[in-house]
Amino acid sequence: MGFPFEPATWDGVSGPIFMGYGGAMPGLxxxxxxxxxxxxxxxxxxxxxxxxxKYK
Amino acid sequence: xxxxxxxxxxxxxxxxxxxDLTNTMFAELYYYLTIPLMVIIHAGFLAYEMGASRAxxxxxxxxxxxxxxxxxxxxxxxxxxxxxxxxxxGFSLSEGPNGISGAAYANAIAxxxxxxxxxxxxxxxxxxxxxxxxxxxxxxATTASIMSGSLIERIQTVGFVILAIILGGFxxxxxxxxxxxxxxxxxxKWGVHDFGAAGLVHAVAAFFALGVLINLGPRIGKFxxxxxxxxxxxxxxxxxVTGLMLIIVGFWGFLMGCVVVGGEAWSWGGNYSTIYGTxxxxxxxxxxVLMAIxxxxxxxxxxxxxPFWMMSGALAGIISVAxxxxxxxxxxxxxIALGAGALLKPAAxxxxxxxxxxxxxxxxxxxxxxxxxxxxxxxxxxxxxxxGGEGAPTINLVGQFVGSVVFIAIGLITGYVSSFVLKxxxxxxxxxxxxxxxxxxxxxxxxxxxxxxxxxxxxxx
Numbered sequence: 001m002g003f004p005f006e007p008a009t010w011d012g013v014s015g016p017i018f019m020g021y022g023g024a025m026p027g028l029x030x031x032x033x034x035x036x037x038x039x040x041x042x043x044x045x046x047x048x049x050x051x052x053x054k055y056k
Numbered sequence: 057x058x059x060x061x062x063x064x065x066x067x068x069x070x071x072x073x074x075x076d077l078t079n080t081m082f083a084e085l086y087y088y089l090t091i092p093l094m095v096i097i098h099a100g101f102l103a104y105e106m107g108a109s110r111a112x113x114x115x116x117x118x119x120x121x122x123x124x125x126x127x128x129x130x131x132x133x134x135x136x137x138x139x140x141x142x143x144x145x146g147f148s149l150s151e152g153p154n155g156i157s158g159a160a161y162a163n164a165i166a167x168x169x170x171x172x173x174x175x176x177x178x179x180x181x182x183x184x185x186x187x188x189x190x191x192x193x194x195x196x197a198t199t200a201s202i203m204s205g206s207l208i209e210r211i212q213t214v215g216f217v218i219l220a221i222i223l224g225g226f227x228x229x230x231x232x233x234x235x236x237x238x239x240x241x242x243x244x245k246w247g248v249h250d251f252g253a254a255g256l257v258h259a260v261a262a263f264f265a266l267g268v269l270i271n272l273g274p275r276i277g278k279f280x281x282x283x284x285x286x287x288x289x290x291x292x293x294x295x296x297v298t299g300l301m302l303i304i305v306g307f308w309g310f311l312m313g314c315v316v317v318g319g320e321a322w323s324w325g326g327n328y329s330t331i332y333g334t335x336x337x338x339x340x341x342x343x344x345v346l347m348a349i350x351x352x353x354x355x356x357x358x359x360x361x362x363p364f365w366m367m368s369g370a371l372a373g374i375i376s377v378a379x380x381x382x383x384x385x386x387x388x389x390x391x392i393a394l395g396a397g398a399l400l401k402p403a404a405x406x407x408x409x410x411x412x413x414x415x416x417x418x419x420x421x422x423x424x425x426x427x428x429x430x431x432x433x434x435x436x437x438x439x440x441x442x443x444g445g446e447g448a449p450t451i452n453l454v455g456q457f458v459g460s461v462v463f464i465a466i467g468l469i470t471g472y473v474s475s476f477v478l479k480x481x482x483x484x485x486x487x488x489x490x491x492x493x494x495x496x497x498x499x500x501x502x503x504x505x506x507x508x509x510x511x512x513x514x515x516x517x
Contacts, residue, residue: 003476010421013180013316014180014181015174015179015180015181016177016178017178017179017180018173018177018178018179021173021174021177025174026168026169026173026176026177027168027169027170030168030169030493031169033130033134034130035443037127037130037131038422041127041214041217041218041301044213044214044217045214045483048212048213048214048499051498051499052486052487052490052498054492054498055487055490056487056489056490056491
């Protein structure tokens with residue numbers, strides 16, 4: 001991703017300073033994070049169903 | 057002389073710059089501090105919910121509550137914030153009269169990708185969006201915690217988390233867009249005033265919970281064949297009562313977050329105001345919240361003599377005046393809150409008569425009392441301008457009634473429909489055998505009390 005300002009100094013820098021600003025990375029990471037949440041819930045549901053199956 | 061004047065002007069400019077910076081830093085810090093205070097609400101709900109569960113379900117109830125917090129926060133980041141800014145004028149997603157709403161505006165500031173990402177991450181020129189988002193994210197998590205307690209001991213974990221995401225990311229946010237945002241149609245058309253969110257947080261969450269409870273059904277053993285209800289007491293009342301006190305501590309942060317700090321570009325003026333741009337200050341909160349706590353506790357004590365209901369009464373007291381905590385006379389606050397505390401247990405009993413098993417009384421405390429507070433404000437504050445500026449709509453009973461109906465409908469419909477779908481998918485209720493065994497045994501790799509609990513003295517007659 002790299003430092004988005006040239007040259008690499010904080011002098012005179014203002015505005016967004018997070019990694020990947022101005023490129024596709026912030027959106028990509030957001031989509032990955034959403035996917036992780038959905039995936040964790042899907043796996044969690046399967047695990048939970050297995051736990052209940054032992055008691056049926 | 058000219059040089060002295062120039063030096064003086066430079067000094068004034070420097071002082072002004074420093075003053076502006078101090079004000080900006082104060083505003084940022086103000087909202088930032090509401091966040092940990094509101095986390096205390098969740099510590100309280102966690103303790104309350106675990107204590108109100110039977111020992112065999114204590115950790116399962118806690119796990120569910122912790123996960124609600126964990127998933128609602130990112131949900132509010134990914135789409136909840138967009139809902140708040142996109143929907144104020146209704147489902148048209150059009151721009152409102154203040155020009156700070158609608159799909160185009162929300163697209164510009166509230167998505168975590170594209171150009172709007174500038175407002176959704178570290179930014180040296182934006183000192184407010186992050187902390188303002190943070191305060192709202194905690195409001196969202198609060199709604200999930202309100203719902204959480206009522207469903208304990210029989211709901212599936214993932215099914216519950218999905219419900220929490222819908223409530224915290226969409227349902228309450230829609231209500232906030234309509235009843236809190238300055239472009240909200242409930243305010244602009246009906247003069248709805250709900251400063252401390254008695255309706256748009258508490259009632260929405262409670263009626264969402266009611267919609268879920270209808271599909272979820274009561275715990276095994278709660279009702280007899282003839283419809284009469286049994287007590288299913290929690291295993292640790294001291295823990296539950298302390299949890300309620302923590303919730304009350306946290307609500308100081310919640311109400312603090314409802315106050316807009318003055319002197320910033322996004323403020324309503326140079327002084328504190330409500331989110332509607334009407335005048336208020338922290339003194340108003342101090343007077344009224346403290347009097348509400350006192351009134352609520354006393355009202356519940358008179359009717360129940362039960363510390364669990366007394367602390368619930370304190371919470372009910374705050375909720376009963378939350379809509380108008382910016383305007384109430386403290387003695388009137390005390391009276392309204394006392395009424396709320398006294399109303400609690402009888403109202404909970406009515407709910408039980410309909411076969412609803414609300415394990416912690418959340419529907420009553422947050423729903424019944426939230427609506428009670430909304431409507432009382434329509435009478436007591438009638439004629440007060442609901443918004444800042446010229447020609448603002450005024451607070452009125454019809455408007456508060458319409459707002460209440462809308463908030464109930466948002467909660468009840470979204471809660472009922474989403475839980476109905478989960479039920480159809482087999483993701484709502486745990487199997488009977490698992491419920492009887494206890495959910496800690498079924499799915500928690502930890503024991504709540506490995507050395508047991510000593511039985512306490514029997515209760516008074």
